[in-house]
Amino acid sequence: MRWPIGVAIAGVLSGLPCRAAAQFLTTIDANVANATYDGYLTSAVYTVAPSVVFGIGPIRAGADGAYSEFESGHGSGIVGVNALGGTKIYGPLYWELGAEGTALWYRSNPPVVSGDFTPRLRFDRGPFKAWVGGAFGSSDNDSLHGSFVDRFDAGLSYALPHVTPVFTIATTHAGHAQYTDVDAAIQSELGRFSLIATGGHRAGTLLGGSASWLSAELHVTLTSNLSFVFAGGSYPVDLVRGTPGARFISAGVRLSRPFGVHKPSMGAVRYSNSSNDVLVDARTLRFTAQANAHVELMADFTNWQPVPMTEVRPGLFQVTLPEAIRSGPHRVNIRVDNGDWSVPNELPPVIDDFGGKAGALVVP
Amino acid sequence: MKYAGAVVLGLVVVTVRLDAQANDDRLRGLFDPPTYAQLHAVLDSARTAGLPTEPLIDKALEGSAKHASSDRIVTVVRDLSARLADTRTALGGYGTADELSAGTAALRAGIAPATLADLRRLRHNEQVTIPLAVAAELVARGVRPDSASAQVLRLAAAGAPDVELATLPRSLASPSVVSSLYPGGPGFSAPTAVDGGKSSGPVEAGRPPKRSPQRP
Numbered sequence: 001m002r003w004p005i006g007v008a009i010a011g012v013l014s015g016l017p018c019r020a021a022a023q024f025l026t027t028i029d030a031n032v033a034n035a036t037y038d039g040y041l042t043s044a045v046y047t048v049a050p051s052v053v054f055g056i057g058p059i060r061a062g063a064d065g066a067y068s069e070f071e072s073g074h075g076s077g078i079v080g081v082n083a084l085g086g087t088k089i090y091g092p093l094y095w096e097l098g099a100e101g102t103a104l105w106y107r108s109n110p111p112v113v114s115g116d117f118t119p120r121l122r123f124d125r126g127p128f129k130a131w132v133g134g135a136f137g138s139s140d141n142d143s144l145h146g147s148f149v150d151r152f153d154a155g156l157s158y159a160l161p162h163v164t165p166v167f168t169i170a171t172t173h174a175g176h177a178q179y180t181d182v183d184a185a186i187q188s189e190l191g192r193f194s195l196i197a198t199g200g201h202r203a204g205t206l207l208g209g210s211a212s213w214l215s216a217e218l219h220v221t222l223t224s225n226l227s228f229v230f231a232g233g234s235y236p237v238d239l240v241r242g243t244p245g246a247r248f249i250s251a252g253v254r255l256s257r258p259f260g261v262h263k264p265s266m267g268a269v270r271y272s273n274s275s276n277d278v279l280v281d282a283r284t285l286r287f288t289a290q291a292n293a294h295v296e297l298m299a300d301f302t303n304w305q306p307v308p309m310t311e312v313r314p315g316l317f318q319v320t321l322p323e324a325i326r327s328g329p330h331r332v333n334i335r336v337d338n339g340d341w342s343v344p345n346e347l348p349p350v351i352d353d354f355g356g357k358a359g360a361l362v363v364p
Numbered sequence: 365m366k367y368a369g370a371v372v373l374g375l376v377v378v379t380v381r382l383d384a385q386a387n388d389d390r391l392r393g394l395f396d397p398p399t400y401a402q403l404h405a406v407l408d409s410a411r412t413a414g415l416p417t418e419p420l421i422d423k424a425l426e427g428s429a430k431h432a433s434s435d436r437i438v439t440v441v442r443d444l445s446a447r448l449a450d451t452r453t454a455l456g457g458y459g460t461a462d463e464l465s466a467g468t469a470a471l472r473a474g475i476a477p478a479t480l481a482d483l484r485r486l487r488h489n490e491q492v493t494i495p496l497a498v499a500a501e502l503v504a505r506g507v508r509p510d511s512a513s514a515q516v517l518r519l520a521a522a523g524a525p526d527v528e529l530a531t532l533p534r535s536l537a538s539p540s541v542v543s544s545l546y547p548g549g550p551g552f553s554a555p556t557a558v559d560g561g562k563s564s565g566p567v568e569a570g571r572p573p574k575r576s577p578q579r580p
Contacts, residue, residue: 159511189514192521221522300422303390304429327526328462329469329497331426341430348504348533350469353423353440354432360469360504362497364530 025053029066031229031252038237038245043071047252059085078104078241084118092125096133104242112242114139116149130156141242144175149240163188174239179204181236192221202236211236213245219254227254278346279363282324287344289336291315298341299332299361301325309334331358391424399434403441410445415452416461419468420445447471454480455492466496473500474509479517486520494526495519501533 029049036042051064061083068076079102086096101115116137123130135151155168164187171180183200197216215233222228232249280286289295291314296306301321309317317334331350333341340356343349347359392400403424407417420441427437451467452459454477459467467480479499483492495516502512519529 159508189518192518194518221518223522298429300426304422304425306429328493329466329500348501350473350500350504352426352430353444354427354430354436356430358426360497360501362494362501362530362533364494364526 025256027051027053027254027256029229029252029254031250033248033250035246035248035250040244045070045248045250059083074107076104076106078102078243086120086122089121092123094122094124096120096122102241112139112141114141114149114240114242116151116240128156128158130154139174139240139242141175141239143242144177144239146175149174172240177205177239194219194221198233200236225255225257227256228252229254278344278361279325280318282363283322284318284320285325285332286312286316286318287334287346288315289317289334289345293336294338295334295336296338297332297334299358300330306335325363327363330361330363332361333358390421394425394428395434395437399438402438406438406442406445410448413449415445415448416464418461419448419465444468450477451480453477456481456484460491460493462493463491463496466493466500469500470496473503473512475499475503475513476509479513482517483520486517494529498529498532505533 027050029047029051031047033045033047034042035045045068047066047068049064049066051062053060053062061081063079063081065077065079070076080100082098082100084096084098086094088094096119098118098120099115100118101113103111103113105111114137116135118133118135120131120133122133132152132154134153135149137149138147139149140147149172151170151172153168153170155166157164157166166185166187168183168185169180170183172178179202181200181202183198185196185198188195195216195218197214199212199214201212203211213234213236215231215235217229217231220228220230229252230250234247235245237243237245278286285297287295287297287309291311293311295309295311295317297309297319298304298306307319307321309319312318331352332344332347333352333356334344335341343357343359347361349357350360352358391403395403403420407420410417410420423444424437424441427440432440447468448464451464451471454471455463455467470480471477475496480492480496483495487495499509499512499516502515503509507515515532516529519532
């Protein structure tokens with residue numbers, strides 16, 4: 001079933017014409033591993049895995065792949081596309097809808113194609129996060145004796161200083177297989193090092209593969225674009241995508257580079273909220289406010305003197321200052337129709353010490 | 365010739381005093397004489413302590429623009445002067461006016477003094493203004509102070525330039541975009557990082573799913 005792939009591609013394309021600041025991240029992983037797959041002899045594995053992620057407004061989409069060559073000289077590849085969008089419902093509650101599609105092939109065997117939609121409700125309040133969600137889709141993995149896939153999953157996490165524990169549970173029906181995964185993970189960050197350790201157990205009607213797994217992945221950041229990745233442990237069979245379980249140890253490098261990011265011009269950084277950029281250039285600011293109103297701005301860079309703004313489009317106000325705003329942190333207020341000084345919609349609020357708040361603006 | 369040094373020193377002293385006078389004059393017309401005298405005393409003390417006065421004048425101007433009471437303005441400016449001194453200590457005993465302003469905002473946001481010291485150590489040849497401002501902004505956007513510190517320190521340790529650091533808060537602009545596009549950035553936070561690629565959750569940016577090694 002290839003329609004989920006089409007949906008995911010459509011998700012990517014639908015975001016392209018938007019004016020919101022888009023961000024891309026390209027990544028290439030290259031690693032060498034020693035792996036023992038379920039039912040196979042131990043083998044050296046050489047893998048190259050490129051990926052690109054695209055984010056714009058509330059939509060994120062990506063495409064990734066991997067090609068592995070084994071000691072036997074055989075090769076295997078996998079490609080996937082995915083898209084995700086969502087918005088806040090109320091307070092800390094969000095909804096998300098994702099779609100993804102994957103195709104995997106090994107030697108001359110027919111490829112295993114799978115895809116699903118993934119609705120999710122997410123609760124996000126400070127360090128505590130929880131979610132419930134699921135998936136429905138299909139897979140043409142022959143060993144499933146059926147193509148329909150559905151899953152229910154839930155999880156929670158709590159961010160402690162430097163360490164975040166995460167617990168998840170997922171119940172999956174895939175063809176004739178039915179199983180429940182319980183998974184616990186620890187994420188930790190310390191300076192240049194980040195570690196993810198995962199352990200879990202699978203119970204239910206199994207079609208081969210590990211019933212328990214334990215793995216760890218260590219990232220050592222060398223520069224903002226280059227890191228070492230060391231990993232080892234085991235992971236279970238993925239019946240939906242058609243990958244076998246394995247025990248492995250690997251070492252590799254990750255090259256990553258953002259591109260398409262609107263690098264600030266003239267030393268200015270752009271903050272994005274919907275389709276409007278706050279700092280158009282080093283002298284020009286834009287904020288949204290009530291249409292057809294008299295809007296004024298004052299900030300440290302105006303010596304806290306009110307400066308009138310011009311409505312350039314309904315609800316979008318602009319001011320061009322006589323001098324460039326210098327690099328550093330700044331505080332900004334606006335007021336509408338001579339009302340109270342308030343925080344512009346586009347900036348995060350900080351306490352101003354005088355019983356009100358100002359918007360924080362950082363110019364690099 | 366032997367008097368040249370003394371002449372230059374004298375000119376510098378006069379220039380500094382004139383500059384200080386000009387700065388203080390920005391406040392003279394805004395406040396009544398008793399309030400101005402109190403503010404002037406705070407500024408003089410700061411100057412004597414080697415602290416920048418521009419942030420203090422800026423705060424007084426802001427208070428005046430927002431019609432705060434004179435007592436309140438004096439209290440706030442005096443408090444800011446003390447906090448600038450604390451920030452300078454946290455930054456290793458020195459800092460530009462911008463660094464001290466940004467550091468004060470960061471401490472006020474809940475960033476630990478140790479983070480300031482770490483940033484100074486990591487960027488001993490560069491200004492730390494932007495990293496500190498970004499850390500404060502992340503907190504203002506709802507990120508926990510320790511997490512904001514970790515993210516900024518990670519990028520600083522990796523040698524990320526200011527322009528890259530400054531894009532960090534933008535990646536959090538939309539809560540539904542659950543991951544930063546930067547590896548090890550905000551997207552490292554749960555739940556997406558761990559379940560990414562293994563279940564229905566979104567794929568963590570920069571971290572392809574566990575698809576390698578693959579089928580032999």
